[in-house]
Amino acid sequence: MDKNKLKQYFPTASLADSPQKREGMASLSLGERFFLNLELNSLTDRERYLLELLQENQDNIPRAPWQDFFDGQGPIPTSVGQLQVLQIKLWSNPSEEVVQAWLEFMETLLPNLVSHYASASDYFVFIMDQRPFIDYQEILRDTIGVMEYDFGIKMTAFLGQIWPGQVQEWWPDAIRAEMDLFRSWMQKNLSASFLTFSQLFFLDEAKDKAVMRILSDMIAKHEMEDVIRALWDNGAVLTKAAQSLFVHRNTLLYRLDKWFELTGLQLRELTDLALLYYIVESQVLG
Structure with missing residues (x-):
C-alpha cells in the first residue's frame, strides 16, 4: 500500500485503524485493520459509485x-x-x-x-x-x-x-x-x-494498558515479581539470581521453564526480561 499515492489522490482522506461512522463520511477497509476514511463531498459521482460497489463487495465477504x-x-x-x-x-x-x-x-x-x-x-x-x-x-x-x-x-x-x-x-x-x-x-x-x-x-x-494489566495479574498470581527482580539485578545470570533468592539453580530453572510454557516469555532472554521488569516497575511507580 502506497500511502503517499493515497494522499495524493485523496488529500482529504485519512488512514486509521477504525472506520469513521459520522455523517458525510465513508470508510473502505484496506486489510490488516487499516481503513481509508473519505469525505463524501470531496468525491466525484463516479468515485462515489465505485466506492459503493467496493463496499457492497466487502459486505458480501464472510468473516471468520x-x-x-x-x-x-x-x-x-x-x-x-x-x-x-x-x-x-x-x-x-x-x-x-x-x-x-x-x-x-x-x-x-x-x-x-x-x-x-x-x-x-x-x-x-x-x-x-x-x-x-x-x-x-x-x-x-x-x-x-x-x-x-x-x-x-x-x-x-x-x-x-x-x-x-x-x-x-x-x-x-x-x-x-x-x-x-x-x-x-x-x-x-x-x-x-x-x-x-x-x-x-x-x-x-x-x-497498551490492557496488556500491561493482564501481564501484571499473571506475575502476581504466579509470584514471579521477586524472580524477575533477581534476574534483572543479576544480568539474567541464573546462578547469581538463584543465590539472591536463596534457592537452588535447578529450582529457579524449573520455574522459568514453567513460566515460559505458560506465557511464551523467556526470562533468560533480556528482551522478555526487560518487558516484565518494566511492568513490575510500572506497578511500583504507578
Whole structure:
C-alpha cells in the first residue's frame, strides 16, 4: 500500500485503524485493520459509485468466526486452553496456488493449529492452542528463511503472547492489542522476518494498558515479581539470581521453564526480561 499515492489522490482522506461512522463520511477497509476514511463531498459521482460497489463487495465477504471473536463481535468459536496467535504479512504477491501450498505447509508446521483466516490477500492470522506447549519461536526462526526460498515469497511473522485460559475474558483485548502493535510496526516501513511480542511492545509508545494489566495479574498470581527482580539485578545470570533468592539453580530453572510454557516469555532472554521488569516497575511507580 502506497500511502503517499493515497494522499495524493485523496488529500482529504485519512488512514486509521477504525472506520469513521459520522455523517458525510465513508470508510473502505484496506486489510490488516487499516481503513481509508473519505469525505463524501470531496468525491466525484463516479468515485462515489465505485466506492459503493467496493463496499457492497466487502459486505458480501464472510468473516471468520475467530475474527469476530477478536473484534468483540461474537463468542469464542472453539474451546482453547492457552491461546497464541501468529500473524503473517506477505510482502510479495504470490499466486493463489502458491498461497494454498504455503498454507498447507503451515498446517503441518503448526501441529496445535486450531484455525486460520485471511482478512486480506496478504495478511494471515493463525490461532494455536498452546496446551500442550510447543516452542514456536525456535521453529519459526529456523523455517522462515526456508519457506521464503521454497515458495518464492517474502514475509514477516509476528508471534504473539501465550494467553492462559484464566484470562480468557481479556483475550479479545489482548489480541487486538497485538494486531495494533503489528500494524503500527508495518506503518514504520521497517524490515524483519520474525518478530516477538516483547520487541514490538517496546517500540510502542502508548504501551497498551490492557496488556500491561493482564501481564501484571499473571506475575502476581504466579509470584514471579521477586524472580524477575533477581534476574534483572543479576544480568539474567541464573546462578547469581538463584543465590539472591536463596534457592537452588535447578529450582529457579524449573520455574522459568514453567513460566515460559505458560506465557511464551523467556526470562533468560533480556528482551522478555526487560518487558516484565518494566511492568513490575510500572506497578511500583504507578
